[in-house]
Amino acid sequence: MRIAVISYSFTGNNKALAHKVAQALHADLIELAEPKPRTMGTIVLDMLLNRNPKALPQPEALEEYGLLLFSGPVWMGHVAAPLRPYLGYLRKHPRQYGFFSISGGADGGNAKLSGELHKRAGTAPVLLLDQHIAGLLQTDAASAPARKDTSAYRLTEKDVEALAGPVITACKQAM
Template sequence: MKIAIVSYSFTGNNDKFAASLASELPATHIRITTQKPFAMKSIVLDMIFSRTPKVHPHPDSLQQYDLILFVAPVWMGNVASPVRAYLHALQSKRQAYGLLSISGGADGENPKLMAELLKRTGASPAIVLDQHIKDYITLDSPPTRQDTSAYKISDTDAVRLSENAIKEIKKLIAPV
């Protein structure tokens, strides 16, 4: 099975997670880049107006893969806007896909994430694993958005995230 790990990361955390995951699986790691650099204002406007930025590589470059695993943050309860072009492309391709994420989590779970993935692709994901930075921070009080936004995952964190993800991925790709 040919697997692509397609990552977008604003802070570097999801790219580190994706690189660790790709090294543990027989998978190709593809990094998404945006045509213009992102700022927090762009992120908020993309989420409010459901905008999709121009990205590289082109989503059609993923046709050769049997399973596409997106590794990207969740912003305001939705998948990061640079991933949207790829999700839209899946509507006509009907490839198996999943979303793996490490995002803040200071505001709790992301209950509308599954519905958004289904709406954008027309198909249910094979896997969704939404892991949170708040679970990696040890503070005397619950972490805030500021705390989780500033946190950079360590190599050890990336391995732990990958191990959690690989347990779930192996259920998908194990021979029947």
């Protein structure tokens, strides 16, 4: 079965994770590119207005794969907007898919992700793994990292190694 890791990343964290996972699974890596530079303003507008911004390649590029693993940040509790057209493609072209992310996690988990994926793709994911920067930064139970700390954090190579392990294990179980 051919596997694709479909990666979107704004500041590079999910890109680094997606690269590592794709390499370990011998999957093709499809990196989404947006025609216009992404800004904080368009992130907020896309999320508030529930927009489906187009990126390249076209979703039809996913046709040849049996398992699709989406990777990207969580924005305002939801899957990053540039991944939406690809999840929507699955409604008419159903197949197994999963989603993994390294998100901030400063406000706790992202409880709506599972329902959102199901709604957008038409079926439940075979794998959903949302790991948190807050978990990497937290040194003791009394001092939870703030949103500004998690947002500014960029993964180290050691972080990527540690975060990729559970994703690879879960993917292998789902295959």
